[in-house]
Amino acid sequence: MQYMFQLFADESQFAKLPEAELHQLFGAYAAYTDAIKEAGVFVAGDPLQPTTTATCVTVAADGKTNVLDGPYPDIKEQLGGYYIVEVNDLDAAISWAARCPGASHGTIEIRPIMSM
Amino acid sequence: MSVASVAHAAAERVARESYGKLLAYVASRSGDLATAEDALADAFAAALERWPRQGLPDAPEAWLLVAARRRVIDGARRERRFERVRDALEAASPDVAFDQPDGDAIEDPRLAMMFACAHPAIAESVRGPLLLQVALGFDAARIASVFLVAPSAMSQRLVRAKRKIVATKIPLRVPPPEQRAERLDAVLAAIYATFVQGWDDPANVDPRVRGFVGEALWLGRFVVDLFPDEPEALGLVALMLHADARAGARRDANGDYVPLDAQDPTRWNATAIAEAEALIARAASFKRIGRFQIEAAIQSVHAQRRFGRKPNDVAILALYDALYALTRSPVVALNRAVSVGRVGGPAAGLAALDAIEATVDLRDYQPYWAARADLLARAGDRAAAQAAFARALGLTVDPAVRRYLSMQMTTR
Numbered sequence: 001m002q003y004m005f006q007l008f009a010d011e012s013q014f015a016k017l018p019e020a021e022l023h024q025l026f027g028a029y030a031a032y033t034d035a036i037k038e039a040g041v042f043v044a045g046d047p048l049q050p051t052t053t054a055t056c057v058t059v060a061a062d063g064k065t066n067v068l069d070g071p072y073p074d075i076k077e078q079l080g081g082y083y084i085v086e087v088n089d090l091d092a093a094i095s096w097a098a099r100c101p102g103a104s105h106g107t108i109e110i111r112p113i114m115s116m
Numbered sequence: 117m118s119v120a121s122v123a124h125a126a127a128e129r130v131a132r133e134s135y136g137k138l139l140a141y142v143a144s145r146s147g148d149l150a151t152a153e154d155a156l157a158d159a160f161a162a163a164l165e166r167w168p169r170q171g172l173p174d175a176p177e178a179w180l181l182v183a184a185r186r187r188v189i190d191g192a193r194r195e196r197r198f199e200r201v202r203d204a205l206e207a208a209s210p211d212v213a214f215d216q217p218d219g220d221a222i223e224d225p226r227l228a229m230m231f232a233c234a235h236p237a238i239a240e241s242v243r244g245p246l247l248l249q250v251a252l253g254f255d256a257a258r259i260a261s262v263f264l265v266a267p268s269a270m271s272q273r274l275v276r277a278k279r280k281i282v283a284t285k286i287p288l289r290v291p292p293p294e295q296r297a298e299r300l301d302a303v304l305a306a307i308y309a310t311f312v313q314g315w316d317d318p319a320n321v322d323p324r325v326r327g328f329v330g331e332a333l334w335l336g337r338f339v340v341d342l343f344p345d346e347p348e349a350l351g352l353v354a355l356m357l358h359a360d361a362r363a364g365a366r367r368d369a370n371g372d373y374v375p376l377d378a379q380d381p382t383r384w385n386a387t388a389i390a391e392a393e394a395l396i397a398r399a400a401s402f403k404r405i406g407r408f409q410i411e412a413a414i415q416s417v418h419a420q421r422r423f424g425r426k427p428n429d430v431a432i433l434a435l436y437d438a439l440y441a442l443t444r445s446p447v448v449a450l451n452r453a454v455s456v457g458r459v460g461g462p463a464a465g466l467a468a469l470d471a472i473e474a475t476v477d478l479r480d481y482q483p484y485w486a487a488r489a490d491l492l493a494r495a496g497d498r499a500a501a502q503a504a505f506a507r508a509l510g511l512t513v514d515p516a517v518r519r520y521l522s523m524q525m526t527t528r
Contacts, residue, residue: 034507035511091265091269101518104518
């Protein structure tokens with residue numbers, strides 16, 4: 001079963017981190033990604049550039065396009081990255097999500113991917 | 117304090133101290149925990165509504181018991197099932213005194229309930245959570261958080277387990293003497309499982325994910341009170357006390373992780389250690405060794421540091437040898453390999469690590485990689501150590517331990 005982890009965190013906190021801590025955080029993510037790959041459950045995963053680079057597109061019923069700067073929901077914690085893992089069940093997914101560095105400075109939403 | 121808040125405080129106190137006992141009494145005749153839980157919840161709600169108006173009853177527990185039993189009868193009447201009505205009527209019969217045990221010479225019906233929760237027919241992974249819900253009244257969501265399981269899933273598993281108790285007629289009864297040792301082991305293992313799950317939050321301070329360390333200790337002591345001559349029960353409580361005694365030393369002033377070797381013994385809880393040692397001594401007098409006594413003994417040797425002595429690594433290894441012979445557990449084999457590394461040097465430790473037959477997959481087990489990394493670093497194989505530290509880091513849940521491993525990577 002495939003699950004997507006959506007990593008939500010307050011972007012503004014990263015800007016405040018000292019160099020050494022930032023370095024450690026990247027190391028932690030690298031180690032976590034490697035661990036998922038070694039375990040054979042990694043399907044995909046990427047960090048996303050900050051929400052200042054986001055653009056939203058909608059098309060109205062009459063075909064009128066609307067393009068806006070900025071992220072879609074204006075919330076305290078923004079989507080910063082994702083992983084897709086292939087595991088046996090939700091328990092296993094939760095177990096991996098708990099190890100993700102994103103879980104200790106934000107929230108990880110786990111959602112099963114619809115099988116078509 | 118207002119009358120309402122006095123009533124609330126009283127209800128809460130009764131809930132914490134007597135929930136399990138009341139539940140056991142209400143459920144004792146029908147064996148139906150789920151119905152009993154609902155009835156008890158209604159009774160508590162009624163108490164919170166009536167006590168502020170009518171004043172606190174003289175015997176709050178008895179009031180709740182009668183109220184809950186009445187609701188069970190009402191429920192049975194509504195379903196028009198003769199058997200349930202008959203059982204419920206018997207349950208509410210006035211000649212069942214509050215202290216009267218049901219058949220066996222037990223003093224507290226909670227114990228019978230705990231044996232039911234750890235019955236072999238109940239899935240092993242659900243026994244600890246079931247104990248927490250049934251004996252202490254915790255809700256599925258709180259239990260789920262600590263056991264790292266989705267709340268809905270935990271809720272379902274608990275419901276299924278309780279249904280199984282009713283459907284297969286698992287008796288709410290202390291097992292007969294010939295089964296007692298084995299069944300008691302299962303109860304102790306379930307209590308230990310709840311203790312271990314709380315361990316990742318050593319200071320037990322994070323209200324979001326506070327573990328069940330205190331509750332596990334309470335359950336363990338409860339079993340010891342009722343089975344004072346069972347050495348494994350004494351051993352379990354001693355083991356938990358030793359581990360919990362060090363809770364205050366596992367984090368430094370900055371919130372950073374402090375491994376056992378580096379802990380300051382003056383920050384260990386001396387009273388808890390003293391109690392643990394007394395329990396170990398008493399357990400030994402029965403001359404019936406078991407896994408919890410051995411684990412407690414290992415903790416005891418580690419705790420020798422409080423006298424300014426280095427821990428006796430040879431003694432610890434001998435204890436792990438005995439524990440492995442008894443359990444053949446891969447986790448024990450892992451801890452034993454660490455011990456071999458201390459006694460025989462890192463190369464011997466690595467050899468012991470390699471020899472572990474992984475019946476359980478150690479590939480994703482964080483302590484395995486942390487141990488391997490430490491041994492490799494001490495053996496001077498820096499590249500392999502780095503890779504192992506990174507692997508351990510990637511498998512770590514606790515951010516303080518992640519920082520610690522990160523530090524190890526840069527300095528070793």
